[in-house]
Amino acid sequence: MTSSPAGFGHLTPERMLDAMEHAGLRPDGRLLQLNSYENRVLQAYLEDGSAVVAKFYRSGRWSDAQILEEHAFARELVEAEVPVVAPMMLEVDGQATTLAHVLGDRFAVSPRQGGRAPELEDPEVLRWIGRFLARLHEVGQRHPFEHRVSWNTAQPAREARDWLRDHDILAPDVAPQWHDAAERCITAIQAAFDQQPQLRSLRLHGDCHPGNLLWTPDRGPHFVDLDDAMQGPAVQDLWMMLSGDPEAARRQLDALLDGYESVREFDWRELRLIEALRTQRMIHHSAWLARRWEDPAFPLAFPWFGTPNYWSDQVVKLREQLDAMQIEAEKASGLPSWD
Known part of the structure; x- marks a missing residue:
C-alpha cells in the first residue's frame, strides 16, 4: 500500500525535550x-x-x-x-x-487540562453540551476561516475518492464496486448541499465526537484540541454526538437542540444533511487511513484496514448510506424534525 511519509521516525524523546527547551520551557525529562x-x-x-x-x-x-x-x-x-x-x-x-x-x-x-468522558445518557449533560456548542458557534459565526478546509460541499469526499483511485489503494476485485458506490454517494452528498441554498457556514470544531469532548464537574464540557477545525454547517458539530438506535439518537438530539436553542437559533433544515455528512466522513476516513499507512502506529491500531473484507464492507455501508440519503431527499423539506 502506497501512502504519504510517516514523518515521526526521527522524533525521539531527546529531540522533543531539546525543542521544548529551545522554546523557553524547562522540562525535567x-x-x-x-x-x-x-x-x-x-x-x-x-x-x-x-x-x-x-x-x-x-x-x-x-x-x-x-x-x-x-x-x-x-x-x-x-x-x-x-x-x-x-x-x-x-x-x-x-x-x-x-x-x-x-x-x-x-x-x-x-x-494541561484533565477531564473525563461525558455521561451522554443524561439529558441534562446533553443540554449543557448543546449550550456549549451554541456558544462556540456564536464565536464561530463572527467571520469565516480563510485557510482551513470547508465541508460545505462534497469536495472532501471527491478529494478522498480521487486519492484512493490515483494511488491504486483498493483491492482489485472490489475496486469497481467501491468506486461505483462512492461516485453515487458523492452525487447524493452534493445534491443534499444543493438543496440548502441558504446554508449558514461558520467556524466549527469539526470532529466533535464523544472522544474529543472532556467533562469536569465545575466546567462541564470543554475541548482540549481544535486540530480538525473547519468551515461548515452547525449540524456538523452535533451529529457525531448521537449514538444507539434511531429512537435513542432522536432523544439525544432533542436534548442537544433544547440546550443549543436556549443560546442560539438552529436551522432545523440542516438535519437533512446528517446522512450526507456521515457518508462524507466514511469516504474521507478510508483515505485518511490509507494516507497514514507508513506510520507504524496505523497497521498496529487498524489491522483490518485495506483487506478485501474491509473494502467489501465499505461497499455495503456506502450503499446503505445512499439509501439513507435518498430517504432524506424525499422527505418534505418543511418538516422541522428529524424522523
Missing part, C-alpha cells in the same frame, strides 16, 4: 505519550512542578497558516469565555508565537 494518531502529543513535566501538553504536528498535513488560524480561533474562544484549552505563547529566537519551528519540527504547547 519526564514525558508521557498521550493518545493521538494524527500528531505526536505528550504530557511534559517542567522543573517548576507543573505540566504542559506538547503537540508535534505531522509534516504535510496542515500549512502554518491553517495551524495558526486554528490557534487564533481557540484564543478567540477563550477570550469569549468558551471553555476551550488554547495554545500558549512561546518565544522562539526572540519571536512570540503559538507555533514553534525548532530543529525542523513544528509544535505547540498548551496547559
